Amino acid sequence: MQTKISRRTFLEVTGGAALATSLAGCFGVGSSQSTTTSSGGSGGSNSVSIWDIRTGSEQKVVQTITNDFNSKHSNIHAALNFFQNDPYKQKLQVAMGAHNPPDIFFGWGGGILKSYIDANDVYDLTNDFNSDPAWKNRIIPSVLSGATFNGKLYGVPTSGVQPVLFFYNKDIFKQHKINPPQSWNELLSAINTLKNANVIPIALAGGSKWPYLMYAEYLADRIGGPDAFNAVLAGKANAWSQDAFIKANTSIQQLVSMGAFGSSFASVIADTNQDTALLYTGKAAMMLQGSWNFPVVQTNSPDFIKSGKLGWFPFPAVEGGKGNIANVYGNPCNFYSISKTAKSTASCVTYLKDAVLGDEEVKQFIAVGDVPPVQGIESQLASAPNGDWLQYNYKMVQNSPHFQLSWDQALLPQPAQTLLTNLDQLFLKQITPQQFSDNMNKTLSAS
Numbered sequence: 258m259q260t261k262i263s264r265r266t267f268l269e270v271t272g273g274a275a276l277a278t279s280l281a282g283c284f285g286v287g288s289s290q291s292t293t294t295s296s297g298g299s300g301g302s303n304s305v306s307i308w309d310i311r312t313g314s315e316q317k318v319v320q321t322i323t324n325d326f327n328s329k330h331s332n333i334h335a336a337l338n339f340f341q342n343d344p345y346k347q348k349l350q351v352a353m354g355a356h357n358p359p360d361i362f363f364g365w366g367g368g369i370l371k372s373y374i375d376a377n378d379v380y381d382l383t384n385d386f387n388s389d390p391a392w393k394n395r396i397i398p399s400v401l402s403g404a405t406f407n408g409k410l411y412g413v414p415t416s417g418v419q420p421v422l423f424f425y426n427k428d429i430f431k432q433h434k435i436n437p438p439q440s441w442n443e444l445l446s447a448i449n450t451l452k453n454a455n456v457i458p459i460a461l462a463g464g465s466k467w468p469y470l471m472y473a474e475y476l477a478d479r480i481g482g483p484d485a486f487n488a489v490l491a492g493k494a495n496a497w498s499q500d501a502f503i504k505a506n507t508s509i510q511q512l513v514s515m516g517a518f519g520s521s522f523a524s525v526i527a528d529t530n531q532d533t534a535l536l537y538t539g540k541a542a543m544m545l546q547g548s549w550n551f552p553v554v555q556t557n558s559p560d561f562i563k564s565g566k567l568g569w570f571p572f573p574a575v576e577g578g579k580g581n582i583a584n585v586y587g588n589p590c591n592f593y594s595i596s597k598t599a600k601s602t603a604s605c606v607t608y609l610k611d612a613v614l615g616d617e618e619v620k621q622f623i624a625v626g627d628v629p630p631v632q633g634i635e636s637q638l639a640s641a642p643n644g645d646w647l648q649y650n651y652k653m654v655q656n657s658p659h660f661q662l663s664w665d666q667a668l669l670p671q672p673a674q675t676l677l678t679n680l681d682q683l684f685l686k687q688i689t690p691q692q693f694s695d696n697m698n699k700t701l702s703a704s
Contacts, residue, residue: 303604305335306359307593308349310342314625315416318618326612333604335612353378353596360599361608366403366412366592367667373594374411380595382410385606392610399660400589400630403667412592415613417627418654419588421471421547421663424554427568429456429542437570439582441479441508444573448517451542457519459512460541462527469680470664471545472512474586475572476505482579483659489701490667497697506683506690508575513684523685530557537561545572547587548650552626555643562643569649585657588666590630623647630654672700 311319316339323335338359340348346369352358353373364370373379386393396414404412425437433454438444451458462468477485481501488496512518519541525531527546530553535541537558544550555562574582593613595605612618619629623637628650638647654660665673679696682688688696 303333303601305333305361305599305601305604305608307335307337307361307363307608308345308359309337309339309363310345311339311363311416315622315627318621318625321621322612322615322618325617326608330607330611333601333607335608356598358596358598360601360605361593361595363415364404364412364592364594365662365666366589367662368669368673369666370404370411370592370594371406372669374406378597379411380597380599380602380605382413382595382606382609383408386410386413389610395614395631397630397632397655399585399654399657402660403589403662404592404594412594413609413613414590414630415593416591416629417622418590418630418650419548420585420650420653420657420660421475421545421572421587422653423543423545423570423572424536424550425543425568425570426536426539426541427566429539430568433542435542437568438573439570440573441575445515447542448512448515452516457535457541458517458543460525460532460535460544461518461522462525462532463518463523463681463684464525464531465527466677466681467665468527468532468546469509469684470677471547471586472509473502473505473680474661474664475545476508476575477501478584478586478659478661479572479575479580479582480504480578482581483584483661484579486661486664486667492701494701495694495698496701497694498691502694502697503690506693509683510686510690513686533557537567548628551643551646569646571653581658583653583657584659584661585653586661587663589654589660589662628654672697675700 307323309316309319320337323337327333327335345363349358349362349364353376356378358378370379397418400414400418401410404410423437429451430436433450433456435447435450436443438447448458474486478501481499485496485499485501488499525535530550532541532544532546533550533553534557536544537554551562551567554567561567571582571585574580593609595602595609599605614622614629614631619631619634620637622629623634623641626641626643626647628638628647632655635648635651638644638651641647661667664676668676676697679688679693683690683693
């Protein structure tokens with residue numbers, strides 16, 4: 258049986274680079290019924306209700322940590338409620354609209370969180386976070402961007418990091434004397450070498466559409482830096498017409514024209530890991546994907562990892578571009594936020610400080626294969642199974658001056674869907690880069 262795990266499922270359920278421990282069987286997203294876990298303490302004004310969607314080994318970690326918190330805080334009672342991911346989003350939306358949400362809620366940052374902030378439903382954590390150096394200095398700064406708006410913090414990390422990077426087949430690279438590309442021109446050269454050898458240069462799951470995002474995101478960043486997409490987030494007129502987007506999309510169509518993705522990429526599906534299978538079966542040499550694909554390889558082709566055939570490298574620099582090669586795209590992590598209607602904000606803040614990503618939870622998350630965005634855990638990662646992979650992800654995020662949440666998560670739902678539709682048309686060469694920009698600019702005026 259091949260493990261099937263979509264990027265959506267992984268981002269929304271695990272919140273981390275979970276390894277085979279949490280993928281021992283077919284990956285599930287939980288039951289349709291909620292599960293409530295609590296222990297110790299009492300109800301009342303100091304009770305804290307928490308909504309979460311994690312499953313499997315990660316859910317057990319959260320339960321253990323919360324039980325421990327309750328035993329150490331006799332005046333606060335934290336009660337966990339777990340939901341299936343899709344029903345959870347609808348339930349949270351309804352609860353927010355009725356001004357009756359949980360005290361603490363699980364989220365992804367970006368556009369959905371911003372919509373709740375704009376409705377004045379989310380507590381501003383800025384002063385609490387900044388006034389506690391031990392808490393603030395514990396977290397890697399770059400991951401906070403997904404929950405920071407107008408300089409204010411509305412959520413704290415509660416999971417592992419999920420960067421997007423290139424995976425590659427070391428055997429194929431060695432056979433064709435290719436080194437991991439550090440520049441765009443080196444990548445183009447490698448693509449030509451591989452194509453001439455009848456190897457698919459890059460596996461791409463175009464049938465799922467969202468993998469297209471990763472090329473648009475990284476190319477726009479490497480060419481124009483973070484300011485390009487920040488202008489889109491700010492709703493600036495014609496922001497999608499910036500040179501960074503035109504040049505990025507022109508480069509994308511260059512890749513398609515030169516056969517970088519093979520001839521059948523539009524029918525390859527990511528949710529069934531068809532792109533990943535192309536990599537570990539030796540049919541493709543590279544794949545630009547999220548860290549959530551490492552456990553897919555480990556589960557479906559463990560010998561590929563054990564034999565040292567799997568390699569990885571960051572998205573290359575673009576000659577003449579403004580972007581830093583250390584900038585990262587993906588999912589910084591998931592977040593816990595406090596609702597404005599929380600019965601006791603102080604109790605909620607205490608839970609976030611004392612229970613979330615504290616020393617014990619970090620230790621337990623690493624044990625199940627997560628890479629928590631916490632400072633000073635290098636030695637723990639090094640001694641864990643697949644420590645080289647875990648350390649690489651950690652350092653990639655730690656050294657990143659900018660970690661941008663995936664565009665389809667950062668944008669509001671309607672513009673995000675329009676983006677995926679236009680990217681699909683762009684990769685299929687049904688529209689030009691200028692038409693892409695014109696179409697996306699309409700979402701700015703409509704927002």
